[in-house]
Amino acid sequence: MQYGRVTQPATLPSRSDPPDAIRDWLAGAHESPGQARREWARCGLALLPLGSRFDAVRIPGDLVHAAVGSGAALEGPVIHDVRTLGATYWALVPHQDDWTGGPDTPLLSHGTYLGVPDLTVVGPPGSFWVTPPRHRHHLCRTEDVLALLACGRRELGQEHVNNAETLRALAQELPPLDTLSDDHLRGRTCVWCDTRLTAETAYLDFGQLTEPRRWFARACRPCTDVRTDPARTALEARK
Structure with a gap:
């Protein structure tokens, strides 16, 4: 599968680390960081193991769109992907053992891999950054992700799931x-x-x-x- 590339480097927000420093941090999640860099260079997407440097929360597109439409937002790295059932978003969060976000928005961690785009991939086709990390260790706060999920569910009229x-x-x-x-x-x-x-x-x-x-x-x-x-x-x- 071919993944979209942006020919010019993406403009990162102010007060950011150099892009190569952020790539080094992301690639460090892999037991062979060089492999991650080669995958980014070859196709713009690297498979990185979750659970060491970060976990990922999978959020259905309709939930994100409903929350954002009401004014909610996440301050942290988010990846967008398109699946057969529609848009999917991945919020990168710190590793944790307990997750209360609901079975429809699972937290993925040890034993799973996530396709992480290169920092320059900020548009379709394929997976791309909605918001790339600004600096090393930059992740979404768990409480902010939970707040966005609650907002989206309220907008969609969904019952909160314990x-x-x-x-x-x-x-x-x-x-x-x-x-x-x-x-x-x-x-x-x-x-x-x-x-x-x-x-x-x-x-x-x-x-x-x-x-x-x-x-x-x-x-x-x-x-x-x-x-x-x-x-x-x-x-x-x-x-």
């Missing part, structure tokens, strides 16, 4: 480990079906589970949608 409650309910519906393949256990396929998943297409990410042993559970949107309401009802009944 992520912890939803994940706890759906966790009760996870299949026994001895019925799962290696791809299921590594999060490569939906835990409830055989749909292949990537960091971009996994709708729900349970993160790293440790019982009865270390494994990763992820799910596609159709399976999540079918199970969410019954799982929450069953959880309420058990209280």
Whole structure:
């Protein structure tokens, strides 16, 4: 796949580090920073592992557009991508173990990779920076991302989802480990079906589970949608 390149360097906001210093910081997320730089030079996009220098929150385009239309904004690096189901945004945030943003806006971390454009890629086609990082360690504040999600949901009239409650309910519906393949256990396929998943297409990410042993559970949107309401009802009944 070819990704868009901008022939002239993107203009970074004031008080920024030199672009090469920011590239070095981003590339440092990769075990081989030189590979990231080669990927940027070759196609304008590098696959970087999440969980070390930053995590990423996946936000559906309609949620972002609704929030921005009401005046909300993020001060930090955001990547735009276009998927078969519409626009998707990725807000880069500090690594964290707890995320309360809702299953429709998962936090992706250890075990996943994100396509990160070169700093000069600020327009389509393909992935591009809506807002590039201004300096090393420049990330969106988690509380600002949560505020934007809440604003977008209010504008769209969506009910706020208690992520912890939803994940706890759906966790009760996870299949026994001895019925799962290696791809299921590594999060490569939906835990409830055989749909292949990537960091971009996994709708729900349970993160790293440790019982009865270390494994990763992820799910596609159709399976999540079918199970969410019954799982929450069953959880309420058990209280």
